[in-house]
Amino acid sequence: MLFPTITFAIFFLVVLPTSWLLMHRRFRWQLFILAASYFFYGYYDWRFVFLLGGSTLVNQLVALRIHASQRDGVRRAWLTAGVLANLGGLAYFKYYDFFVSNATNLLARLGLGVSPTIVAVALPIGISFFTFQALSYVIDVYRGTFEPRTLLEFAVYLSFFPHVVSGPIVRAAEFLPQLRERHDPRKVDSSRAFFLIFMGLFKKVVIANFLGTNIVDVVFANPKQHGSLEVLVAVYAYAIQIYADFSGYTDMAIGLALLLGFRFPQNFDAPYTATSLQDFWRRWHMTLSRWLRDYLYIPLGGNRNGRWRTYRNIFLTFLLGGLWHGAQWTFVVWGGIHGGFLCYEHWRQTRREAAHHHPAPDTVRGRMYRRLITFNVVCLAWVFFRADSFSNAGDVLTRIFDPSHWNQAAPLVTGGVLLAIGAGLVEQYIPRDALARTMSWFSRLPPVAQGVTLGFVLLLTNSMGPRGVAPFIYFRF
């Protein structure tokens, strides 16, 4: 059930009033929202409901055992079991084909041909997201920063339909306390919620889908058939497409949760205005980068053990972060590019500090230059993220840098494509307080005027978007 569909609209029109009617009866509300969330999740493929349920039971059991035990060894053993169970499930469903086919091919190249039966394992939607959320719960309980909650509360947390499929990765400590808050049905922050939902809808349906169908998919399917300009614009278009697609989805998820009375953490903060890779990761998929920092980078040692260990930890974190996105070596290279550039930035900064150099003055020109560099490094990495193989990525990059193809016609670089890319970039430079003021103004409109305004946004979105609803890019992660 995709958010921008009539089916979901009907589902939500039932869930919203029922949820608020039951909100004051906590237990009933939890049962209801759990049932609604499982229905939502099972709508994709009912078989995976059992996987979600199984993950809930296993992680709750582990958390309770960790909490109940006073002995460090036992606690650590349960934690290890929990982490292995989670990563084992993820490895099987997401990486089984990848590992087996790579191992088979390696053996074949070594002359040790084997013929295993490889069956493509169906990837349960959202498994990467709910596995990370479950891990955060278990690890936080182990660390003693969070106490286990009831099975029902944990089940609601893991399956809550606004975030179960593609995040944002909401941690237990951010969500579970809200289950015990009193939510006042007379005070729903609807203007921010509607703003996020409709903004997200526009970004997804109009900008992302338009760029995807009109240039990105066509060029990446066959880069050698296109001129350098067309390929370069397609790479920039993909940068905007994936931003509009994923941030659009999380905007909708945050807005929907808000209508139900729940706050989710922000997931994007104008990432293409970043002036460095460090800055980029403070703005892009913020809930993932915080997760990777707290549950991978810091446990690896962070920057506590010297410069080279720090580089190793950064690099490793990003390699694994890349692999988290999908079972393909191209994702690992994507993570490697980010990790490598972060190490470079760190090295340069350390060297500057060691030489007692003053930081460069913060001029507008300097900032724009750093933004340009950062954006292009990010786009370089996106080539590997989008390409389905190294040869495909190689074709894209070769074509961009091959001067003999710069004069080739670029029929796909239309005014609409450039406008959509521009809109995706300009949106990030709109001052946040201007958006906040707009929301505040919108909230003071009479409800009828709010509804009519949103109806016109639906007209624009539906008329300007391509036919049909393309799945969200992050659904397959």
Place this chain on the structure above:
Amino acid sequence: MPPPSRADLPTTIKWSDSSQPEPEPRAQPSIDDLTGDRDSPPRRPLPAGKVLAVGLIALLVGALLNAAGIRKTALGQPVGWRRDVSTFFADRLYDVSHALYLDRLRVDLKDLLGRSTDDAVNTRLPSPTTTTTPGPTPTTLPPRVAFSPTHQARLWVGGDSLSDTPGSELITAVGATNAVGVLGPVDSHISTGLARPEVFNWPAYLKTVLTADQPDAVVLTFGANDDQTLTGSGGGEPFGGPDWQAEYARRVGGLMDTITGISSHPKLFMVGIPPIRDMARFTNDYTIINRIFSAQAAARRGHVYYVDTVSALGTPTGGYADFLSNPDGTVVQVRSSDGVHFTRAGGDRVAGAILSAMRQAFDLDSWRTGGSTTTTTTAPKGKGPRGRSSTSTTPTTRLP
């Protein structure tokens, strides 16, 4: 008091920009610090009932303004009671919208975007002009046309979503021949076919596009969405029965004649449906469709070529496989996780089968030796286009 700078906010993530040791994992920041909504101007909250009212008004206004699009979406649903109910309400909605002139905004917007036909519904389908009643198989084939780098075959590729990856791989593969030029990227329209002209009318679309492009070769892939009740003129038949098969064959034949009747007289390469993970559907449904494609192509031998994908992507027994072995022993995934579509390697195999058929229809290689070409003129009875066995040498034929 000025708002805190970004660096002061606890959302800040510092990967490594501090030379100070990082603290041990600490207590989580509050959710209110993470929403990015601190220090925003105050907003007026609404009671839940009014929130619902705003949502309903938005949907109602949006539905009235988009009534034409909703009507088309409703028509595109699978045939059955849901479609009947949806189209009933969508038609009423459209009537109201039209009476109030609310549909004009969408029409004007679509005109502005150059997409004025988006909401149009055209269910007219052509009938075949070739007789397909049982009789002697045509044995005389048209001459095999030669192409070269200076006189390239103009190739058009399209179809449903199954055309995407093989089409792209074909475009790459024909590049190596130097004798084929492509007319554009793969022209794919997802979830389309010949069963539901109100969703997408392929014959009407192809007539327009191909008349403009004047291709020499057309590669068309669809059928996998057609195992359903037919709608449009001559429709109404549930899937699979004799009447359904007769009507579907009429549509396929009409489409083939429409394409080959374009003034450039292109050869049509009709790509069959490969085995899918749901083998029951393949066996019960897709083999019927493949058989119709094959029979209709055979009736137009020399003009239409049926490309069998079962041998390219199936197991030795014609079954489904996610992974297949290469001659060097390495394995390669050929199908995507949905068990229907292709990976690039799978697409490559289908493209190979299409290119092989193209080489039988066209002479793409004699320009390399600069000589004449071998042109097939006759074919034995009962064999497909690739079953030719008697050949004669004739001068290379070139299109004007």
